[in-house]
Amino acid sequence: DxxxxxxxxxxxxxxxxxxxxxxxxxxxxxxxxxxxxxxxxxxxxxxxxxxxxxxxxxxxxxxxxxxxxxxxxxxxxxxxxxxxxxxxxxxxxxxxxxxxxxxxxxxxxxxxxxxxxxxxxxxxxxxxxxNLPVAPFDLTRTADKYVGQVDFDYLESLGYNKKLSSLANTYRDNSREIYLKNSLILKLMDYANQQDIDVSSVDFENYNKHVRDTVNTIISQSTHLAGESVTLEVPFYINLIKTLKGGIDSLKEGKGPASETIFRALPASYYTNYLEYDCWYETNTDNINLGARDVLWANDIKVQYLDIYDFYQGLKVKADGDNFEEEIATAEGWLADEALPHLTQAVSDDIDMFTSANRSLNAAIREADALIDALMNLCELN
Incomplete structure (x- = not known):
């Protein structure tokens, strides 16, 4: 079966x-x-x-x-x-x-x-x-990475409330709980198989559906970035804002070389059209947007690339005390037009993502408890 x-x-x-x-x-x-x-x-x-x-x-x-x-x-x-x-x-x-x-x-x-x-x-x-009755998903890595990378205190200093922090930490706690329950289910099934215990009456369908729904939520609603690394959009834009603000403040103090050093720390990333990648294109059209051959994996690219080469070159030829009004205006434009609105959208997206993921994960936890009770009874381990 x-x-x-x-x-x-x-x-x-x-x-x-x-x-x-x-x-x-x-x-x-x-x-x-x-x-x-x-x-x-x-x-x-x-x-x-x-x-x-x-x-x-x-x-x-x-x-x-x-x-x-x-x-x-x-x-x-x-x-x-x-x-x-x-x-x-x-x-x-x-x-x-x-x-x-x-x-x-x-x-x-x-x-x-x-x-x-x-x-x-x-x-x-x-x-x-x-051959496993349940998929051996480990949601804890993604959850720990997210909570570890997002500076929630800085988000609050920008005027955001604690909702994202609360939801993300709840998801992390839930993911740890479901990992342990999932592991226990697999161990109980191993024991039942070793003891030749009939477990055909145990129905895993609802549990697996809720876990799968959680996984698909996290994948489909987290940052879509083509490249060699996974970039979470909220910490990406927080770091971008911190760097831009620091560089702008330094320019306003008339510091040329020091400002260039600050701007050199801008978090670089890049993006592309997912139709260029056969693997992602086929995954999308076969499993997400069924049959929609002209639909991208991601309809909106959230992490944007800033081409700052010319900006760096301009700072290189200037000295402390020079006029930096043009550079300040450029950097403030990046801050106002790119970083801040994208962060607002990213926070909103992740609130929706964790709300949905916690809903399905809570349902999975309830189903897991029922499965564990049923398996414990069949294995006479109570």
């Missing part, structure tokens, strides 16, 4: 792990280290709860099991399931230094056999995921 959460599965395996443009051999990255890593991933899942205060208990464990977050971007060790959402790993430094883009990327460390085994164990990983 297929698990109820599965739906339409699209498995996107990042073959760049084992090959990249310019490599003489397709299996270039299938070294011993990568094979051992993928083999370990295919053996099982880590069920321990996430504890942000103790990274040793919650993070990467040797060359052990992936710790996933829900994200709207896909890179590194990636799997996309039923089009949406993306499983994106919390990449530990050991993975980066020992596996990904490393000195092991050379013909002497690989072979066709290692490459084939890497693909085989990727397949094993997918099969194990498909």
């Amino acid at each position: 297929a698990p109820t959460w599965k739906g339409k599965i699209v498995a996107s395996l990042t073959l760049e792990l084992m090959a990249y443009a310019g490599a003489d051999e397709f299996e270039m990255r299938a070294c011993d280290t990568l094979f051992e890593y993928i083999y370990a991933v295919a053996q099982g899942f880590e069920y321990r709860g996430h504890n942000s205060e103790n990274k040793a208990e919650s993070g990467f464990d040797g060359l052990g099991i992936l710790k996933n977050e829900v994200s709207n971007m896909s890179d590194e060790f990636t799997m996309v399931r039923y089009g949406v959402p993306t499983f994106r790993t919390n990449t530990h430094s050991k993975v980066v230094t020992d596996i990904y883009h490393t000195q092991f990327d050379n013909p002497n460390t690989t072979s066709e056999g290692k490459y084939e085994d890497c693909l085989k164990y990727y397949g094993t990983y997918l099969i194990r995921l498909c």
Whole structure:
């Protein structure tokens, strides 16, 4: 019987792990280290709860099991399931230094056999995921990252109330609770299978639907940014505003070189039309806007790019005490026309996002409690 959460599965395996443009051999990255890593991933899942205060208990464990977050971007060790959402790993430094883009990327460390085994164990990983009664989502990474990056005190100083802070922290608490409950459900199912206990009467459909709704809310309503990193829009614009205000104040004090140094810290980002990316385009048209071949993944690009090269060059040729009225006007225009209104929209968007996500997550928690009670009774563990 297929698990109820599965739906339409699209498995996107990042073959760049084992090959990249310019490599003489397709299996270039299938070294011993990568094979051992993928083999370990295919053996099982880590069920321990996430504890942000103790990274040793919650993070990467040797060359052990992936710790996933829900994200709207896909890179590194990636799997996309039923089009949406993306499983994106919390990449530990050991993975980066020992596996990904490393000195092991050379013909002497690989072979066709290692490459084939890497693909085989990727397949094993997918099969194990498909056989689970519930999807092993970890919402805590995204929640912790959001709360950790947003300067809520600064938001208040700009006149925003505490609503976003309250909703985001509630979502973080809920995500931790559902992670632990999800893990307990998987453990109880493992126990039931080992004891040959009939659990066919347990219905996971509602629980999986609520979790899936939460995941899709976070993915579809968080920042859409084409690039190599995930940028959360609220902290992006907070940092942009802080930098612009600091630079403007410095210019008003007549400080040329010092102002240029401040403006150099402007958070850079870029955006593009998602139709340029086949993976995202197909994911969108196959799973979100069904059949709408002319619809973008994101209809509104929220994080905007500021081309500040000419601005820097102008500051370079000026000295302290020069007239900076033109530069001040330019920077104040960026602040008024780009940063402040985009932050207002971003805060509003995220309030809506967390309101919706908390609603479905609260429903998932209630369903999880009922599932745990039912499994405990069947396993006679009460």
